[in-house]
Amino acid sequence: MAKSNIGMSELEELIISKSSVKQDVYTVTKEVFVDLKEVLAGIASELEAFTARSDQRISIQLNAPSDFECQMTLAGDTTIFQMHTNVFMFPPSHMIHRSPYVMKEPKNGYCGVINVFNFLTDSFRYQRMDDSGYLIARIFINRERHFFVEGQQQLGYLFNDFNKAELTKKELKKVLELALKYILNFELYTPPFSAFKEVKLSDIQDLTQSLKLQTSKRLGFRFQADEENEVDF
Known part of the structure; x- marks a missing residue:
């Protein structure tokens, strides 16, 4: 029987390190997600x-x-805040690995995401189950509450100092207010006329019954990876 090359000490080390x-x-x-719900409650009250x-x-x-989801409805928009239950490390090519903060202690690169x-x-x-929604932002948080945000416009470059930035309730409120502002600033555009020149009878019947012609807001969403934003890691 072949002997394992991995001893118990290595397994124990992996348990601690990972x-x-x-x-x-x-x-x-x-904990941050609990804070997020409290901050959202304050915004909603105002x-x-x-x-x-x-x-x-x-x-x-x-x-x-649920404990991992929160929904905020502002008139015609519903924003869903969802905490992923898994913890992630970034690909080797990601800028985070060139951060002095992570280079000094690689464990600081592990992040949760909202x-x-x-x-x-x-x-x-x-x-309308066929309607499209859009990912507006991703908030990454590590074990020391250091954070950065990926997202559109100001969300993509105002919150990128992973070395020093700590996600306090004050910072969290800034992130949430910017996300909601971004969402409210984009309008529902009518689809091109050519898209509806031919319509099936079943589509009209569905429309009559429950207004189910597919709809989405035009948000033009692209993340930092597509936009070459400067990130100060």
Whole structure:
């Protein structure tokens, strides 16, 4: 019987260097997600007070279907904040590996992630399962609460100092406000006329029953990898 080249000491070392660190990252990410829900509740409360004075037709809603998901509805937009339950390391070519902070301690490169998605509120209301949503941002957090954000426009370059930036509630509120501002600034565009020159009878019947012609907002989303944004890792 062939002897294993891996001794128990190596297995124990791997458990400490990998599994324990990932548990630490998971714990911190979950704490951040709790903070995120609290910050969102504060934002929702402020907006509700504003709309109560200015236009009561505008609906502001916040709910948490699970420990790992939170949904915020601002009139015609529903934003989903989702914490991934896994912990990730970045590919060797990623800029994070050239960060002095990570080069000094590679374990600092392990991150949890919170995804921010945008959908039309009517996609939920009318159960239009074919409607498209968009990934607006990804918030990466390590075991020491250092963080950076991938996303569109200001989200892609204001929060990229992974060496020093710590995700406090104050910083989290800045990220969330920018994400919501970005979402609200993009309009629902009518599809090109040519896209609907031919329509099946079944499409019209579905439309009559539940307004199920596929719809999505034009967000023109691209991440940093597509836009060559400068990142200060």
